[in-house]
Amino acid sequence: MPHPLIxxxxxxxxxxxxxxxxxxxFADHVETLRTGVERNMAEPGPxxxxxxxxxxxxxFFDDYCNWQRIPEFEAVIRESDVAEIxxxxxxxxxxxxxxxxxxxxEPGTSMATPWHQDGPYYFVEGQQTVSFWSPLDPVxxxxxxxxxxxxxxxxxxxxxxxxxxDAFFDPAPYMQVPDPDAENMDIRExxxxxxxxxxxxxxxxHGARGNRANARRRAFSLRLVGDDARxxxxxxxxxxxxxxxxxxxxxxxxxxxxxxxxxxx
Ligand SMILES: O=C(O)CCC(=O)C(=O)O
Numbered sequence: 001m002p003h004p005l006i007x008x009x010x011x012x013x014x015x016x017x018x019x020x021x022x023x024x025x026f027a028d029h030v031e032t033l034r035t036g037v038e039r040n041m042a043e044p045g046p047x048x049x050x051x052x053x054x055x056x057x058x059x060f061f062d063d064y065c066n067w068q069r070i071p072e073f074e075a076v077i078r079e080s081d082v083a084e085i086x087x088x089x090x091x092x093x094x095x096x097x098x099x100x101x102x103x104x105x106e107p108g109t110s111m112a113t114p115w116h117q118d119g120p121y122y123f124v125e126g127q128q129t130v131s132f133w134s135p136l137d138p139v140x141x142x143x144x145x146x147x148x149x150x151x152x153x154x155x156x157x158x159x160x161x162x163x164x165x166d167a168f169f170d171p172a173p174y175m176q177v178p179d180p181d182a183e184n185m186d187i188r189e190x191x192x193x194x195x196x197x198x199x200x201x202x203x204x205x206h207g208a209r210g211n212r213a214n215a216r217r218r219a220f221s222l223r224l225v226g227d228d229a230r231x232x233x234x235x236x237x238x239x240x241x242x243x244x245x246x247x248x249x250x251x252x253x254x255x256x257x258x259x260x261x262x263x264x265x
Pocket of ligand 1: 101103113118131133144206207208219221
């Protein structure tokens with residue numbers, strides 16, 4: 001039986017489409033996450049960015065890999081039901097923490113989050129992966145948009161730098177970023193309440209509109225991996241880079257940096 005917050009249908013949808021909505025996943029933790037986001041913005045880490053792009057209005061702040069220094073993030077990761085639900089969705093015994101990501105679009109932010117798959121930016125390969133994207137404000141227009149089934153595409157999509165738009169790696173083995181709206185793809189998106197979460201596979205193509213509303217759009221995104229996830233070499237530095245990780249191809253992610261939230265082998 002899956003965790004009471006989800007049904008067998010959630011699991012089947014996730015397995016088939018690579019994306020599913022989970023109402024209320026972080027509902028009891030919204031205030032804690034908001035406090036964590038404020039702390040993160042007041043004390044940004046080395047990877048924080050405002051995604052400054054000429055001609056864009058507002059502010060699109062993002063930062064990642066902060067759970068070790070933002071106690072609110074670690075508390076929610078360890079005290080919420082997220083690991084159990086991740087295990088059900090991924091059909092995995094183990095659940096390992098990869099990293100956290102904060103994405104804040106202040107009112108009047110014009111910049112869209114470009115369409116991308118997370119997997120090609122990461123040094124992780126495997127089918128048992130999940131990201132949970134949760135808004136901390138009510139969201140309609142600037143919600144997450146995911147292309148159902150894109151986790152089964154044959155070629156990965158070329159990862160690009162969001163503000164500059166240039167490619168992270170040599171584009172040769174990748175496909176160009178498609179335009180899901182123009183190509184009438186099956187885009188899943190939902191109006192969401194604070195603490196709801198979209199669960200999506202690392203290979204799912206996703207993006208988000210700018211935030212033209214007059215309210216903030218704060219979001220917390222949590223990336224976890226399961227049994228079959230392995231370290232993989234990429235053609236250049238990955239995002240996040242995790243300098244000095246010393247892992248080699250084919251290895252499970254080192255547990256002292258990426259702790260098991262359940263099912264440690
Ligand atoms: O919040 C956004 O605008 C995009 C989020 C995203 O790309 C992610 O969580 O992987």
